[in-house]
Amino acid sequence: MNQSLLDNGQRIALLLGRGLLGLYFIVPGISKITGWEGNVEYMAAHGVPLIPVALAITIVLQIGGGISLLAGYRTQLCGIVLAALTLLINIFMHDFWNVEDAVQQGHETQNFIKNLAIMAGLLYVAGARLAAKD
Numbered sequence: 001m002n003q004s005l006l007d008n009g010q011r012i013a014l015l016l017g018r019g020l021l022g023l024y025f026i027v028p029g030i031s032k033i034t035g036w037e038g039n040v041e042y043m044a045a046h047g048v049p050l051i052p053v054a055l056a057i058t059i060v061l062q063i064g065g066g067i068s069l070l071a072g073y074r075t076q077l078c079g080i081v082l083a084a085l086t087l088l089i090n091i092f093m094h095d096f097w098n099v100e101d102a103v104q105q106g107h108e109t110q111n112f113i114k115n116l117a118i119m120a121g122l123l124y125v126a127g128a129r130l131a132a133k134d
Helices: 003-034 036-045 051-071 075-093 102-133
Strands: none
Touching: 003 036, 003 051, 003 075, 003 102, 036 051, 036 075, 051 075, 075 102
């Protein structure tokens, strides 16, 4: 197969992947603004410390990082920062190991695993940018 065709396919895949990951963070970031009180209550129920500060930082990182991914700006840094944020969200908000109800535990386990896949995509985007620089 033609090398330029493969290169174009890789560029398109990275662009689509970055775009989808960007949207994955922008939309929830905006919903955290419009649903501030509900998010505060949900975070309190999960024992998150410094809720107003944590929520504000999460909003800035989700919207700013999502836009940066969409634009292709500082994708390595954004991928790493958003992967770390996703890990923290997983630990605090999708703590399936603390859930007793079987249905809810299954739901939280699924969210936890889904977020691991999102983290994998973010780390892959960060690594792809590093590999492109070599």
